[in-house]
Amino acid sequence: MQTKQPDLTRDKILHSAFCEIHRQGFQAASITNILQDTGLTKGALYHHFPTKQALGLAVIDEVIKQRLEQLIFRPLRDSDKPVEALLDVIATINKKVPADFVMLGCPLNNLMQEMSALDQLFQQQLSGVLGIWQRTVEDALKRGQQQGEIRADVDYKAAALFVVSAWEGCIGVAKNMQSPKAFESCMKQLHVYVEGLMSPPRKKAQGGRQSR
Amino acid sequence: MQTKQPDLTRDKILHSAFCEIHRQGFQAASITNILQDTGLTKGALYHHFPTKQALGLAVIDEVIKQRLEQLIFRPLRDSDKPVEALLDVIATINKKVPADFVMLGCPLNNLMQEMSALDQLFQQQLSGVLGIWQRTVEDALKRGQQQGEIRADVDYKAAALFVVSAWEGCIGVAKNMQSPKAFESCMKQLHVYVEGLMSPPRKKAQGGRQSR
DNA sequence: ACACATACATACCGGTTGGTATGTAATCGT
DNA sequence: ACGATTACATACCAACCGGTATGTATGTGT
Numbered sequence: 001m002q003t004k005q006p007d008l009t010r011d012k013i014l015h016s017a018f019c020e021i022h023r024q025g026f027q028a029a030s031i032t033n034i035l036q037d038t039g040l041t042k043g044a045l046y047h048h049f050p051t052k053q054a055l056g057l058a059v060i061d062e063v064i065k066q067r068l069e070q071l072i073f074r075p076l077r078d079s080d081k082p083v084e085a086l087l088d089v090i091a092t093i094n095k096k097v098p099a100d101f102v103m104l105g106c107p108l109n110n111l112m113q114e115m116s117a118l119d120q121l122f123q124q125q126l127s128g129v130l131g132i133w134q135r136t137v138e139d140a141l142k143r144g145q146q147q148g149e150i151r152a153d154v155d156y157k158a159a160a161l162f163v164v165s166a167w168e169g170c171i172g173v174a175k176n177m178q179s180p181k182a183f184e185s186c187m188k189q190l191h192v193y194v195e196g197l198m199s200p201p202r203k204k205a206q207g208g209r210q211s212r
Numbered sequence: 213m214q215t216k217q218p219d220l221t222r223d224k225i226l227h228s229a230f231c232e233i234h235r236q237g238f239q240a241a242s243i244t245n246i247l248q249d250t251g252l253t254k255g256a257l258y259h260h261f262p263t264k265q266a267l268g269l270a271v272i273d274e275v276i277k278q279r280l281e282q283l284i285f286r287p288l289r290d291s292d293k294p295v296e297a298l299l300d301v302i303a304t305i306n307k308k309v310p311a312d313f314v315m316l317g318c319p320l321n322n323l324m325q326e327m328s329a330l331d332q333l334f335q336q337q338l339s340g341v342l343g344i345w346q347r348t349v350e351d352a353l354k355r356g357q358q359q360g361e362i363r364a365d366v367d368y369k370a371a372a373l374f375v376v377s378a379w380e381g382c383i384g385v386a387k388n389m390q391s392p393k394a395f396e397s398c399m400k401q402l403h404v405y406v407e408g409l410m411s412p413p414r415k416k417a418q419g420g421r422q423s424r
Numbered sequence: 425a426c427a428c429a430t431a432c433a434t435a436c437c438g439g440t441t442g443g444t445a446t447g448t449a450a451t452c453g454t
Numbered sequence: 455a456c457g458a459t460t461a462c463a464t465a466c467c468a469a470c471c472g473g474t475a476t477g478t479a480t481g482t483g484t
Contacts (some may be wrong), residue, residue, distance in 0.1 A: 043463045112388040113325040169381020171346035176324040189374035255433045
């Protein structure tokens with residue numbers, strides 16, 4: 001290991017790049033700005049990353065994916081009550097995330113909307129993370145189905161895709177409205193949708209009511 | 213009226229700007245590119261629009277809003293069977309729109325994700341259009357409720373917000389996956405959600421099944 | 425017919441961008 | 455101990471950006 005601790009430097013760049021990209025988008029993210037936050041220079045950046053594109057891809061893989069992993073994927077995978085876990089994550093996500101994340105949007109969604117049509121490598125990288133998300137929800141629904149919590153006639157693949165889509169849509173719209181309240185209301189409806197996939201217990205369950 | 217038909221010139225610029233912005237995003241949209249498509253020059257553009265920002269705002273108001281108006285808002289408003297109309301629009305939207313619109317994303321959503329956190333005027337303009345969308349769906353649900361088609365316990369405001377959010381989410385995710393099929397599947401689930409808001413007729417209705 | 429406004433075209437500008445070439449100090453392998 | 459490699463810093467560059475100043479041809483109002 002070198003005294004200058006290259007891995008630590010790399011992480012500093014990655015983190016700063018993540019913040020800048022989250023705020024400005026990838027294309028508008030300025031390498032100069034990213035470096036200014038770290039006190040490093042271009043020499044350091046272009047030593048660790050060959051291009052700006054490579055830096056962006058690394059941010060997706062090593063920052064964004066990891067955060068989603070910790071925040072969403074792992075809780076779903078680790079729980080042996082997958083439906084309960086899914087409903088819990090949906091219900092509490094807005095408290096487990098910094099407030100400005102609603103104002104700035106989901107980092108993954110931001111990049112998807114900006115880059116998917118422009119850069120194939122970005123598209124693939126982002127699609128990979130989204131695929132994990134989708135398959136994690138899918139697996140939770142599937143296991144819930146095996147446990148009898150989810151109705152047998154539910155197409156869990158299509159439902160999982162929709163859950164993820166609506167999820168991102170909720171963040172996106174809330175971001176546009178700059179309204180954490182809208183996010184909360186919207187996620188509550190997603191909660192209702194998932195409940196609608198469940199087998200009716202004894203009480204006739206959900207409707208769609210809450211505050212305005 | 214002048215021989216050079218300024219309104220026509222303005223429209224040409226607006227349309228070209230819409231296309232460039234749709235493909236590249238607003239910030240990455242190059243004024244030079246926009247003008248190249250039209251055969252005009254910067255003199256023309258900066259005669260009709262004081263800044264690039266003003267051009268972008270005009271694109272939202274005069275192109276994007278109008279397209280949504282025609283494609284979504286009007287059908288919902290004009291129908292006296294609002295729930296049926298809503299379900300129909302959701303079911304057929306993918307056929308009423310050019311194929312590359314899925315690949316390039318919803319122009320409104322693209323701009324929301326890119327600009328809402330960066331520029332307050334953009335945020336307001338976009339929020340305005342989104343608000344019309346939301347209120348249009350809201351009104352359709354409300355009227356459906358009065359007609360007894362929508363259950364009385366449904367919070368139509370929250371449901372409308374969710375419908376719009378999920379709608380945009382579906383396009384966004386389909387764009388990332390570059391998959392019109394995913395869009396179709398996703399919208400079908402949104403269809404299921406809306407059906408779930410309806411009063412049970414005699415048949416016990418929807419589930420959630422379709423192709424993989 | 426003549427002053428003036430409109431509707432553009434052309435040429436130019438300062439600032440910023442991602443990227444590179446070069447320099448250098450520290451560390452590692454042997 | 456010493457060459458090679460790593461890990462940066464510094465200086466620089468061509469390309470492109472949005473925007474402006476100026477020029478000009480074509481109208482319109484009177």
